[in-house]
Amino acid sequence: MENKLYTVEKEEGSRFFIVLDNALGESLTANGNKRIVCTLNDTDSFHAALTNKKGVGYCVYIRGALGKELKLQEGAEIRARVVIDDSPNQFEMPEELEEVLRSDAEADEIFRSLTPGNQRGLIYLVTQVKSSDKRIERALHVATCIKMGIKAPQLVMKSNR
Numbered sequence: 001m002e003n004k005l006y007t008v009e010k011e012e013g014s015r016f017f018i019v020l021d022n023a024l025g026e027s028l029t030a031n032g033n034k035r036i037v038c039t040l041n042d043t044d045s046f047h048a049a050l051t052n053k054k055g056v057g058y059c060v061y062i063r064g065a066l067g068k069e070l071k072l073q074e075g076a077e078i079r080a081r082v083v084i085d086d087s088p089n090q091f092e093m094p095e096e097l098e099e100v101l102r103s104d105a106e107a108d109e110i111f112r113s114l115t116p117g118n119q120r121g122l123i124y125l126v127t128q129v130k131s132s133d134k135r136i137e138r139a140l141h142v143a144t145c146i147k148m149g150i151k152a153p154q155l156v157m158k159s160n161r
Contacts, residue, residue, distance in 0.1 A: 048060050
């Protein structure tokens with residue numbers, strides 16, 4: 001898909017989003033797809049869900065950290081390119097988690113059996129931290145938790161470390 005200019009909108013609170021035109025939104029969701037990769041200003045790509053918001057249209061939400069990094073403001077214009085996300089997890093697998101799963105067959109088997117949403121959530125937990133050492137620590141924590149039966153991302157972070 002080509003780059004287009006969009007107006008940044010803001011929900012109550014601090015969630016920024018852009019609204020795609022209906023034709024594009026319908027073409028992206030034609031086969032039941034809900035996941036996309038959005039590239040902003042030709043530099044910042046991220047995986048996201050495509051949401052059809054009642055009365056608004058097809059929306060792409062921009063995570064808070066990226067919004068701050070880009071210094072987004074409501075009403076600003078931004079270039080965006082949106083394509084169907086055909087990656088295996090519809091999220092980029094961090095190498096730290098990949099390595100932990102590769103070395104722990106039980107955790108890997110459990111991880112692969114989780115719903116795509118739980119897989120994405122656990123991947124996101126690992127990618128949230130910047131330091132590689134912390135990502136390794138978090139990946140090990142995720143592996144331990146899923147082997148104990150704690151599979152929901154929100155519960156993994158609440159479990160004792």
